[in-house]
Structure formats: C-alpha cells, structure tokens
Amino acid sequence: MARKIIATAYGDPAEVLELVDEEPPRPGPGHVLVETKAIGVNPADAKIVRGTMGGDESKLPLPIGFEAAGVVAAVGDGAVLPDGPLAVGDEVIVYRASGAYADRVLADLTAVHRRPESLDVEHAAGLLLVGVTAADLIGTAGVTADDVVLVHGGSGAVGAITIQLARSAGATVIATASPRNHDHLRALGAIPIAYGDGLLDRIREVSPAPVTVALDTVGTDEAIDASLALVDNPGKIVSIAAFGRASDGIVLVNGSTPESKSLRAEAVDGLIADAAAGELVTEVAKTFPLADAATALTELETSHPRGKFVLIP
Ligand SMILES: NC(=O)c1ccc[n+]([C@@H]2O[C@H](COP(=O)([O-])OP(=O)(O)OC[C@H]3O[C@@H](n4cnc5c(N)ncnc54)[C@H](OP(=O)(O)O)[C@@H]3O)[C@@H](O)[C@H]2O)c1
Structure with missing residues (x-):
C-alpha cells in the first residue's frame, strides 16, 4: 500500500490532516510513479490546508504538496525525457507535483527532472518551488x-x-x-x-x-x-x-x-545544475516524518526557520 497525507476539511492542519493508505496509482502514458525519499514543505501548503487560497468543498479530500525527490518506481508508455527514456530506479525531482505529501507520487513527464548525484535528496526536494x-x-x-x-x-x-x-x-x-x-x-x-x-x-x-x-x-x-x-x-x-x-x-x-509560467519553466534546469555544482546555496532547516506533516506546517507558520522544512516518508 502507498501512504499519503490528505486534508479532510479546510482548517487547522493539526485537525484536518490525515495519513491514509491507498493502492499505489499506476502510471498511464506519459506518466511515472515516483517513490519519494524527501518532500518539500512550503508556506503555500499551509495556506491551502487552511482554505486561505480557496475553500471549495467539492475538492475535498485534498492532496497536499507540490514537490519531492525520489526514485522512479514504475513508468507508463512514452516515459522519455529530452536526454533519454526514464527507467525504474532513476533518481528524479518532481515539480510541480500534485499530492507530494506521500510515499508514492504520480507525475506527468513535464514535472520530472533528473536529480544529479551531487544534489542530495533533501535539498533537491525543497529547491524548485522557491x-x-x-x-x-x-x-x-x-x-x-x-x-x-x-x-x-x-x-x-x-x-x-x-x-x-x-x-x-x-x-x-x-x-x-x-x-x-x-x-x-x-x-x-x-x-x-x-x-x-x-x-x-x-x-x-x-x-x-x-x-x-x-x-x-x-x-x-x-x-x-x-x-x-x-x-x-x-x-x-x-x-x-x-x-x-x-x-x-x-x-x-x-x-x-x-510570462510568469515561461520564466519559471526556463529556470528549472539551471537551478538544478547550479545547486548540484554548489553555486546556488540552499538550506534545509529541519526534517519531519511524513506522519508529522501537520506539526511541520504549524511550525513553519509560527517560527521563522532559515531554510526549508522537509518531510521524510
Ligand atoms: N506568488 C508565488 O508564486 C509564491 C511562491 C512561493 C512563495 N510565495 C509566498 O512568499 C512568501 C515567502 O515564502 P518563503 O518560502 O520564502 O517563506 P520563508 O522561508 O518562511 O521566509 C519568510 C521571510 O520573511 C521574513 N519575514 C518574516 N516576518 C516578516 C515581517 N514582519 N517583515 C518583513 N519580513 C518578514 C523572514 O525573515 P526572518 O526569518 O529573518 O525574520 C524571511 O526572510 C510566503 O508568503 C509564500 O506563501 C509565493
């Protein structure tokens, strides 16, 4: 079974986030399934859970999280990046993901980027959204x-x-x-x-x-x-x-x-390369187990950590 965090309602993360089990999704054409090793936590995650960015009840239960790093666990047809096919075992970064607070994430190929070895999973997981x-x-x-x-x-x-x-x-x-x-x-x-x-x-x-x-x-x-x-x-x-x-x-x-979309898309490869080369410095402030996602979000809102919070599945 795969584990993921969902918001069952809009509100205080401590009250509305739940860790649930589900059958791992199967990747269709142009998709891969990624087994996550680290998951980036962002202020937007907390705002979404609280309903600050919209409280549409029909979207519940809500998947949470936009980014993660991990390893390809299964590939759909046509899973090919510009530099070649993706295979099970390839190390990747997923951004922009839907429902990254999970130990398995289904990702569209446009959201899958190879992770260089010199960029560790925790830094990689929190790099791209910011x-x-x-x-x-x-x-x-x-x-x-x-x-x-x-x-x-x-x-x-x-x-x-x-x-x-x-x-x-x-x-x-x-x-x-x-x-x-x-x-x-x-x-x-x-x-x-x-x-x-x-x-x-x-x-x-x-x-x-x-x-x-x-x-x-x-x-x-x-x-x-x-x-x-x-x-x-x-x-x-x-x-x-x-x-x-x-x-x-x-x-x-x-x-x-x-304009904003294309500036962001064009920046991805350079950010990964510079972070891997040590030319772009990012910090990981603290890691939390996936099950403690609510604690991570509450701490992010109430403290000013320097660097990213990262969930470990
Ligand atoms: N529009 C977008 O596309 C987009 C994308 C990403 C993030 N965001 C938003 O951008 C914001 C920043 O995100 P982040 O991930 O960089 O957050 P972050 O890591 O928590 O950084 C917050 C920064 O704000 C400073 N700060 C805190 N209170 C302040 C105050 N009263 N006056 C001035 N500065 C203050 C902190 O300084 P000290 O810790 O040194 O006090 C720190 O430098 C969040 O609201 C996030 O949701 C928007």
Whole structure:
C-alpha cells in the first residue's frame, strides 16, 4: 500500500490532516510513479490546508504538496525525457507535483527532472518551488548589473535564492531579515538591514546608489510602502505576496500568466545544475516524518526557520 497525507476539511492542519493508505496509482502514458525519499514543505501548503487560497468543498479530500525527490518506481508508455527514456530506479525531482505529501507520487513527464548525484535528496526536494519563484521575480523585474535591488525577506527560502540570482546578474543587493540572519545575508553577497520601524531610513543609509528594483517576498504594507518610496517606476516593484496592493501599480507574480509560467519553466534546469555544482546555496532547516506533516506546517507558520522544512516518508 502507498501512504499519503490528505486534508479532510479546510482548517487547522493539526485537525484536518490525515495519513491514509491507498493502492499505489499506476502510471498511464506519459506518466511515472515516483517513490519519494524527501518532500518539500512550503508556506503555500499551509495556506491551502487552511482554505486561505480557496475553500471549495467539492475538492475535498485534498492532496497536499507540490514537490519531492525520489526514485522512479514504475513508468507508463512514452516515459522519455529530452536526454533519454526514464527507467525504474532513476533518481528524479518532481515539480510541480500534485499530492507530494506521500510515499508514492504520480507525475506527468513535464514535472520530472533528473536529480544529479551531487544534489542530495533533501535539498533537491525543497529547491524548485522557491527557485523558480525567485527566477520569476528576477526575470519579471529584468534585473541587470546596473541595478540596486532591494529584497524584502532575504533570509527566506525564496529570498535567499533571489539574492543569489540578483548577485549573479551583477546587481548590488540590499536585503531585509531579522538581525540573527544578517551574517547569512552578507555571506550571500547582500547588504543586510532589519525590517521594522525606520526601515526606509535604514535602506537610504546603506544604499550606495538609488534603489532601482524592489523584490518582495513578505507582502507587508511596510515592505511595499518602502519600495514605493524608493523605486521611481512601480513596474520595477515585483511581489509574490502583496496581493492586496495591486492597485498601487506594483507587479504581482504567482506563476499564472504566460510570462510568469515561461520564466519559471526556463529556470528549472539551471537551478538544478547550479545547486548540484554548489553555486546556488540552499538550506534545509529541519526534517519531519511524513506522519508529522501537520506539526511541520504549524511550525513553519509560527517560527521563522532559515531554510526549508522537509518531510521524510
Ligand atoms: N506568488 C508565488 O508564486 C509564491 C511562491 C512561493 C512563495 N510565495 C509566498 O512568499 C512568501 C515567502 O515564502 P518563503 O518560502 O520564502 O517563506 P520563508 O522561508 O518562511 O521566509 C519568510 C521571510 O520573511 C521574513 N519575514 C518574516 N516576518 C516578516 C515581517 N514582519 N517583515 C518583513 N519580513 C518578514 C523572514 O525573515 P526572518 O526569518 O529573518 O525574520 C524571511 O526572510 C510566503 O508568503 C509564500 O506563501 C509565493
């Protein structure tokens, strides 16, 4: 039998998540079955369980989880990637998956990517959702070496990759985080500052030149107000979280437009290659057994871990 986590209702993860057994699904044409070894946990998983992203009762019980790393357990007809056929035993990353909180995941070929040996399963499982989001922020803003980029939430899973991609483009980067994470931001190549009262003054103090781009992974009014005060062109303020502030002329991205979709799809191979080569640094904060998914989601919401939470089936 296969084990998977489902949400039986919308609400507190501790109350609505259940671990259930089911017959392992059989892959049809263009699909593979992946036995997961590590599963990425994302804030979106908690928002979906709570119904923050829609409470359609007809979708219950809900599968949870968008990404995992594991090994191919069965292949359907035509299971061929651009570099050759997939075979049972191949190490892969699945993104974007549906119902990744499981020990077996059925994946469409477009969501299956080979995992290089030098990228361990835990880091691989938590790489792509945040990685492609960071690439979308950078691509949508059109960051170049001439930019001074402000990253709100630089110590977060998306923010840390965003800093690294902006630095790779040659930009100067200022990033916000709690003071305990400032050494980490410096190591990533950013000028660290604390968020909170006085944010705008602190940014002006440390910025070597006018801020030309703001990339927001936090969504607070403080982050958006500071960005609007600093960046002349609101089209250069791109957020993945401030969905209530669209009327300010800022750009919101969530992978739903053709531009956002293609920036994300184009980023996948480079993210995997750079992470495998050690050129893109990501962190795993903590692992939890699959059965403790509710605890992982609750802890993710209530603490600020630096790095990803990962479930182990
Ligand atoms: N639109 C999309 O496509 C998309 C995709 C992925 C994620 N998201 C969303 O983006 C957000 C970030 O995701 P993530 O995985 O990077 O989360 P994360 O790893 O939990 O990072 C959160 C970041 O926010 C900072 N932070 C916390 N409270 C703050 C405050 N009051 N003011 C300023 N900064 C604060 C944290 O800093 P410290 O820990 O240093 O305090 C940390 O840098 C989530 O809301 C997620 O749902 C959206």
